[in-house]
Amino acid sequence: MSEDKDREQYGVLLYYNYAEIPDLNHLLTFYHSNCSSLNLRGRVRLSTHGVNVTVGGNLSSLESHIEALKAYNSLFHRTDFKLGTCHHPLNDKVAQECGFTSLSIRIVDELVTLSSQPLLKAPDISNAGRHLSALDFHSSLHNANNENPENGLVLLDARNMYETRIGKFHVPNVETLDPQVRQYSDLSSWIDDNGDRLKGKNIFMYCTGGIRCEMASAYIKSKGAGFENVFQLFGGIQRYLEQFPDGGFFKGKNFVFDHRISVGSSDANVMGTCLMCQCSFDDYTSRCRCTYCRMLVLVCRSCESESTVYVCELCQKQGKAESAQLIEIGESKTSLSGAEFNNFCSDLPRVPRGDGKIQGPQEN
Ligand SMILES: [Zn+2]
Ligand SMILES: [Zn+2]
Incomplete structure (x- = not known):
């Protein structure tokens, strides 16, 4: 066995907390010293409105981090800390x-960028669902399913297309709206364009961690009247699957x-299918990306060995498929032009634009 028994159990910790931060610079100093001393890796985002954190490290260090936060300020007493054990990063590429x-x-x-354009009226987080x-x-989903097909309930998946490809909620008699956006900052314009599908409904939203x-x-x-519920x-x-280990209404x-x-x-x-041959497939470990927009795509092993040019579903809709053959072979898999993971806020990724630049003001 090559496994080192002394190797401490590795973990990943995710949490966010919307709360007014009284002294941001003091909190920044705290995070620097605490995370460095515990040898945590990952991403911490702080604003006057709260914190958004995804870090990995030894499980005992992550537990110490949580305790230190609670001792630091009472606003962390009500934070939902999502701590999971997992294997060490598979390889350097994935870790990076x-x-x-x-x-x-x-x-x-x-903490998260709802729109790439300045919104006329920024939403008030205290008025969240x-x-x-x-x-x-x-x-609620169970009752909607059993009692009344005309229940006025609609599910809204607030995640990106590459996420919903491999799993989402499926409830008989309940529609799941999948905006199929490349990135979170496209969601607000989808909402603007689809008000009629949401208005007057009981809107049940979900995402990865909340x-x-x-x-x-x-x-x-x-948006006012008709959008109250x-x-x-x-x-x-994440919490749903902990509660329903068989998946419940979440499939995939x-x-x-x-x-x-x-x-x-x-x-x-x-639930996923290979972009090329449509076989059942949901494994993103090979990190195949659309040649045009760099969004992750699902490509099965045998298709991967046959082609290096991939055109995602959204670029196909935009008519980019025809010119795909012109792209030089070999480009698409070797250049990782700023993956989601380099730019995410906890569970919020930002996908590079076609020109390889990263969207989002705080990254530029
Ligand atoms: Zn295939
Ligand atoms: Zn694309």
């Missing part, structure tokens, strides 16, 4: 893409922004 080879601590204006526990979320729904649900509610899954799919795998890549349930059904 996930941002787990270094520690990045920054002060930012916004009502939190539902995994159990309450589940039983933070994306905070801002997006507040944005929906800011917005609910969000507290703790996201939960895409995550750390080196685990995805987390499944005991139900091994594969």
Whole structure:
């Protein structure tokens, strides 16, 4: 056995907390000294509105980090700390893409970027959708399914297309709206364009860990009459799968922004399909990306060995498929032009633009 018994158990910790931070510079100093002394790697984003953190390290160090936060300020007493054990990063490439080879601590204006354009009216986070526990979320879906097909309930997946490809909520008689956006900052314009599908409904939102729904649900509610009944899954799919290890109404795998890549349930059904041959496939470990927009794509092993040019579903819709053959072979798999993982805020990734630049003001 090559496994070192003395090697401490590795873990990943995710949390966010919307709260007014009284002294941001003091908190910054705290994070620098605490994370460095515990040898944590990953990403910490701090703003006057709160914190958004994804870090990896030894499990005991992550537990010490949580204790130190609680001792630091009472505002962390009510934080939902999502701590999971996992294997060490599989290889350097995955670790690097996930941002787990270094520690990045920054002060930012916004914890998540809802829109790449300045919004006329920024949503008020205190007006976010009502939190539902995994159990309450589940039983509402269960009742909607059983009692009344015309229940006025609609599910809204607040994640990006490469995430929803491999798993999402499926409830008989309940529609799941999948905006199929490349990045979170495209979601607000999808909401603007699809108001008629949301208006008057009980809108049940979910995302990976919860933070994306905070801002997006507040944005929906800011639209006023007909958009009052917005609910969000507290703790996201992550907490839901802990509550329902068989997956419950969630089918497939939960895409995550750390080196685990995805987390499944005991139900091994594969929801994704290979972009090229349409076979059942949901494994992103080879990190294949669209030649045009660099979004992750699903390409099975045998198709991967036959082609290096991939055109994602969205670029195909935009008519880029025809010219795909012109791209030089070999380009698409070797250049990692700033993966999601280098630029995410906890569960918020930002995908590079076609020109390789990263969207989002705090990264530039
Ligand atoms: Zn294939
Ligand atoms: Zn594309």
